[in-house]
Structure formats: structure tokens, C-alpha cells
Amino acid sequence: MSLLFVSDLHLDVARPATTRAFLDLLxxxxxxxxxxxxxxxxxxxWVGDDDPGEPGASVCAALKALSESGVPVFLMRGNRDFLYGQRMAERCGATLLPDPCVVDLHGLPTLLMHGDLLCLDDTAYQAFRRQVRDPAWQQGFLAQPLAARQAFAAQARAASREHQQGASESIMDVTPAAVAETMARHGVSRLIHGHTHRPAMHTLYVDERPALRVVLGDWYDQGSMLWLDPDGLRLETLPVAD
Structure with a gap:
């Protein structure tokens, strides 16, 4: 059997076709x-596990059904949904993974990450990440009314789009030295991550040994997934109907 990986779906009520495509996959x-x-x-x-709105409700229910069918679901926080808590994981029947983490995948220790920690040249984003990952900041934010948190998220998304439009292509990608250092520190020859929206398989050397970095794609223009089995890896796409 194959392991299935996805990331960067960015599901939102304004993009129902993408949500439907993911539900169909599940x-x-x-x-x-x-x-x-x-x-x-x-x-x-994701502004807190107490938000009952869509598409969260439908997607969590579908993930729970998948888990109950016998397919384990593993969930990692990203830069947009870093406020997942245990309540959300339980709604999805999922296990929360730390970022980064090493998992044995068909006999090969593999480093799994969202990928934003590798983009060290984007210093403005890294400063923002440190702020919002601080437990005291998160506690204060989650104590605010839901409407206030939703308004903050909308402002943050607008600021992110403006930042991306003004940033160079190189800043938005991983820092090669950070990739090599991170893989060496965890003692792995394979890394799977998302975040950059640049699906590809990159060969490199880590401590003078061959290594592989697999980048997952986003779900804006089409669906993107990685299948991994003992015989190899394959990146695939699927259409997102209008």
C-alpha cells in the first residue's frame, strides 16, 4: 500500500471547488x-478550535470518516493554521505531528516539515513566525472573541499577499544551506515538505551522501499529492472543477 501526502490546500469558503476536490479525494x-x-x-x-464554520466542519468530518475507515490521518501545523489544538485533532480523528519530525517510511527515516522554517532569507516572515508561535501570544489571541480573531486573520492574509508580491522569488524559496543543515542535524537522506508551492524532487548531497528533497504542490490551480510506496515516489495532480 502507498502513503499519501498533501499540503497547502488553503481551503476557504471562497474556493468551494477546491474543498469539493479534496472531499472527493478523501x-x-x-x-x-x-x-x-x-x-x-x-x-x-484557522483562528481556533472553537470556530464551527465552513469549510472546517465538513473537512474535519470527512477526515474523521477516513480515519474511522482504517486510514490513519496525520496532521502538521502550517503557517496559516498554526493554531490547531488537540480539540481540532480529535474532530478529525487525526494525530498532530510536530514540525519538524522524523518518521520511518517503509524503512527509510524521513524528515517531514511544513517548510517555512527552511525559508531563512525571508527575515520579515521569520520574525512574524516567532511572534505568533510564542505560547503567551497564542494564549492572548485565543482569549479574544471569535469575530476579532477572524478579522485579524483577514488582515494577516492581506498583508501576506502584499508581502509576497513585493518579495523576490529567491526569498520565497528555501535557503539551500538551511536544507542541508537541517537534514544533517536529523541524520536523514530524505525530506518531504510543502510551503513553497513548487512541487518537485530535488537531489542533493548531505554530508557528502546522496539525498532527496521532495516538495509538495499547492491546491490553487489543481490538486497536488505525493504517493510513496516501497517501489518509489510519484507526484500527481488532479483537476479542480469550477
Missing amino acids: EGDARRAEALYILGDLFEA
């Missing part, structure tokens, strides 16, 4: 997977 091909790994940014924004 009700179809994902049922034949050995496990499903979601490596961050499942949603465009």
Missing part, C-alpha cells in the same frame, strides 16, 4: 492509502 482514492499525511496549510486560516 471519499475515493485516499481510502486505499496506508496513511494520509497533511503537512500544513490545510486551511487558508
